[in-house]
Amino acid sequence: MIKVCFFAKLREQFECDELSLEANNITQVKDVITQLVTLHPSWQSELKQSKCLVAVNHAMAKADTAVNSGDEVAFFPPVTGG
């Protein structure tokens, strides 16, 4: 399984803070996005925005970053702390 989390504006828009995906057919971040959009077509525009950031196991990642079963993949908007 792959744990997927959402933060801030994305969490509110999707009304979802986390969910699990079967790891079958997932090797990279872009596969996670494809599965999420298949399950929730309305998430497409947010997840495919260039501004949408992604982290795999707490490290910033890109569309081609590897994802394995047991990993945690997080999607969030640009950060605004400080």
Place this chain on the structure above:
Amino acid sequence: MIKVQQQDFDIQHEYQALAKDSQAGAIVTFVGLVRDMNLGKQVQGLELEHYPGMTEQSLRTIVQQAKTRWQLLQCRVIHRVGKLALNEQIVYVGVSSAHRGDAFAACEFIMDYLKTQAPFWKKEHTDEGANWLDARESDDQAAERWQQE
């Protein structure tokens, strides 16, 4: 020392923790506060969300980078999360060094990187309702200048 916490922090206590080192010839500290106006709107307060686990890791990486670039003795970073009212303290960065140049630069570097890399998000409550703040290009530019030097 890195902390992400809901409760407030005591600047005097943090300063003393930096000052007790006899090698310290310079201490630079920064405190960020909740201000009353943002982009023309009257702010009533903030809500700060973060990504537990990644936040701490990201702050540790930033402090480590600062320690690689400058001669530093100690770095203390505290970032609050949860609901914050006007005038409350949000963030503290304290740096000690033998000399002021390193302490000034490292404190600014840590803040610039924190603002663009650490996974915190601010939701602003104003007289016109609540909204998530957008990242600012000026913060990206502030962080980028450290890569050019």
